[in-house]
Amino acid sequence: MLYSNENMIYPNNFEQRIGIDTIRQFVTEKCLSTLGEEKVAAMDFSTDYATIARWLEQTGEFLQILRNKEDFPVDFFLDVRDTLQRIGEDITAWLSEEEIAGLMNSLQTISDIVAFLHNARTDTGRMKYPSLTFMAGQITVFPLLIDKANSILDKSCQVKDNASRRLADIRRDKAEAAKAITRNMQIAIREAQAAGLIGRDAQPSLREGHMLIPVNAANKRKIKGVVHADSGSGKTVFIEPEAVAAASSRLRELENDERREVARILIEFTNQVRPHLADLMRSYHFMGEMDFIRAKASFALRINGIKPVFENEQQVEWIQAVHPLLNIQLRQQNKEAFPLDIRLNRKDRLLIVSGANAGGKSLCLKTVALLQYMLQCGLLIPVDESSRTGIFDHIFVDIGDGQSIENSLSTYTSHLTNMKFFVENCDNKTLILIDEFGSGTEPQIGGAIAETILDRFNRKHSFGVITTHFQNLKHFAYETDGVVNGAMLYDAERMQPLYRLSIGSPGSSFAVEVARRIGLPEDIIVDSSAKMGEDFINMDNFLQSIARDKLYWEDKRKEITAIERKAIETRAIEAAGSLESSKGKAENSVRKQFLENAVIEKGDSVKLDGQPTVGVILELQGKQATVAFGMMRSTVALKRLTLVSKKRK
Structure with a gap:
């Protein structure tokens, strides 16, 4: 574990868990030395x-x-x-x-x-x-x-x-000595040929640094010089002529002088x-x-990393955050990773992320872990320029299968061991990241323990992102200051995750919906729903409605943006007298119809379309309302609410 008096990174294989080791490899590849x-x-x-x-x-x-x-x-x-x-x-x-x-x-x-x-x-x-x-x-x-x-x-x-005057003199003398060797050898060959001691086609050869003439063994005493070798048969000997030997000796002396002078210069x-x-x-x-x-x-x-706004406080206010390693992988397939908007601040410190399986919950968690660690290592991160980043003293991670073969620990035991460490060491400058909080044991017990531990994190004002399927943790987030729900959106119609994080409401697991879509027999679904109970099914349907509502409003926002853009273009064209006024009026009518105020008021009792649960309007914000459905609160589009009764005056 990376511990010091000032900071703690947990566990000891943290970098491998979140992918920093891979980031190091990529950065190393960019180095020049x-x-x-x-x-x-x-x-x-x-x-x-x-x-x-x-x-x-x-x-x-x-x-x-x-x-x-x-x-x-x-x-x-x-x-x-x-x-x-x-x-x-x-x-x-x-x-x-x-x-x-x-x-x-x-x-x-x-x-x-x-x-x-x-x-x-x-x-x-x-x-x-x-x-x-x-x-x-x-x-x-x-x-x-x-x-x-x-x-x-x-x-x-x-x-x-x-490089020095002496070296220049030595090398000049060396050149002269080399020339003398060649000149003297040519003279010696001509004289030997004239005397009939060697053939007309005889050529000098270089052996062990000496220039030699091949001579018939019978004539070896007729040429002044040094015999250096003979042929294997002994019929031929190799002689270095006397004048050549003198010049060669002089060259070797000069080479030694050169080495000494070069060494002196160095x-x-x-x-x-x-x-x-x-x-x-x-x-x-x-x-x-x-x-x-x-x-x-x-x-x-x-x-696409940038230097974001970096402030000396604990916060994660990220817009369009992307997991860089996933994006590198997807680009090889001509795809792009889905960006996430993630928010942790003093008001909402602990984010409880729920939603369908394979919907991106773990990816959200790992994105936070990786980018925050990268940031505090001095690496630029892929977020929008409007993002605000902060600093944490400690990062604790519980991701993936924590089973320890060496210590014979079960996944849940390992998970609880991590939770013990987290609770004992977390503070208001700690970022806690837990995947599938409370899983690995009987749900009722696991959920109760998880809720209690979550309460301890909150009391210590720690920050964190925690993924879960447990309904009690979603309830806890609604009821508790400092904790907020988030949902990974899922398109139930197309039965596919959207990989978009929506903060403010919990997510449904879509378990029944997915089972029905893949063709599980209806009698199994009906019996299973009966075992879960009407309250549970109603709550899950309610969460699905919230998810649909989120998608509805996101589409409407895009529609409004398109209308506004078109309206601006229309006004510009109209100013030039190039567009009929009726077209602008039609577009303004569309916008007016969409934005027109609802008759529902604060305190009224309402139902969400298609749902039997009655809620009470707590607050109105334009075209949306905050509604209390029992213990749960949700921000819902007014368009999807039906008035049941007016508030008593």
């Missing part, structure tokens, strides 16, 4: 508001760089820290030509990044990326080291001839680097941070 990859691996959940705000600001700024397609330096993100550490620990060690090239190129990249950020200005001259520029302002660049390395190395990363450069090791390490830490931030921004671009 091991420097950035290490930062991704170390990415951690924070509860410090200023820290998270800084992370989000940095990533948000880099997202702008990517969206603007600016020429941010991305070449030579090289990790040379091990090399620097080696020369720091061993005073006799020095940098190789390849290591100097890596250092030079990566330092140039760091310098280019710093220059890019300092030079990025708005039209008014203000810093374009202030958070990233502040980071760059803390970094030392090393133009002298870069220039020195450039003066030493050529384009092929070899020490230049003019040691001299290394000694210039050593005093700056601490600052250099900080510069490479900066490069790693830039790589990490760039990778986070690149991933945000992929998932």
Whole structure:
């Protein structure tokens, strides 16, 4: 478990449960170097508001760089820290030509990044990326080291001839010695051929660094030189002519001089680097941070993540929130994940989500868990820009099958163990996420225990999203301040989930409706309904009516929006004298008919269309009314209410 005195993340496999481990993999793939990859691996959940705000600001700024397609330096993100550490620990060690090239190129990249950020200005001259520029302002660049390395190395990363005067002299003498070897060999061959000691077609060969002439063994003493080898039969020997041997010896001496001079040059450069090791390490830490931030921004671009409004309080006010991993998966099938509007605040802290199976309840829960954790790791999240986000000190999750084979714990025992931890450790800065609350045991007992635990969460002013099928938890949410119902909407006509969360009313499981739709014999449905009791069936029918009402009003809202848009177009055309006035009047008539006030008043007794239960109007809000049906309250469209009796005066 990720515990500290300040925060707790529960359970210990939290990241695997919600998919953060997969998010890490995606972000790692965007890194340019091991420097950035290490930062991704170390990415951690924070509860410090200023820290998270800084992370989000940095990533948000880099997202702008990517969206603007600016020429941010991305070449030579090289990790040379091990090399620097080696020369720091061993005073006799020095940098190789390849290591100097890596250092030079990566330092140039760091310098280019710093220059890019300092030079990025708005039209008014203000810093374009202030958070990233502040980071760059803390970094030392090393133009002298870069220039020195450039003066030493050529384009092929070899020490230049003019890296020192002595090296230039040595390499010039080396070239002369090489020429002398060739020249002397040609003279020796011509003389041997003229004397008839070797054939006209004889050619020199290179063996073990020596230029040799093949000579008949009988003539080996007639040529001045050193015998180096013979053929397997012994008939031929290979001789290095005396003048060639002298020139070769001179070349080897010069090569040794060259190695010593190159080593001296490299040691001299290394000694210039050593005093700056601490600052250099900080510069490479900066490069790693830039790589990490760039990778986070690149991933945000992929998932449509944004930097939302982030406030130092406990809240989830998300509009159009999308589960990023599900969306990545669906896009491969040319589909899109359904966005959710999710609200947790001081008034409604605990959201009880109900609805049909496979209707998206668990997805809603996992979306909250994943996006909140991502946010507090400094990752941008896929929500609408009008969303408001907050901060939690603790996140507790109970998702999926919690059965422990090692400890021989049943699913329900494991679930209760989690609940014990939650109750003991939750507070008013805790986000609790529980899937299928109270399930796994006898429903009446499980429901009672779940309601009691929910009450404890509420008393501690904790926040959370909890999914359930239990009616008593839906009742509790209606009756209790701080707890609110939510329903994952379901289209009973088409028998398919809509994956839309509606906050304010509970959802039906649609169990009877689904059973009927799939063709379960009617006598089984009738007998089952009788066993459940009339009250239960009426309540489930009531919840289905609420769901239908939600869908009805959402469709009407879309219709109103279309009418308003058309009306605006109509008025514009009419202003130009291009549309008959009768058309505008017809559209205004449609809107007037839809929005006209109902005769129902506060305190009246009403019925929901198709339902026998009588309720009382508690409050009117335009075309909707808050109605009390026994212990339950619901916001219902006036159009779906039938007046039973007027309030007594």
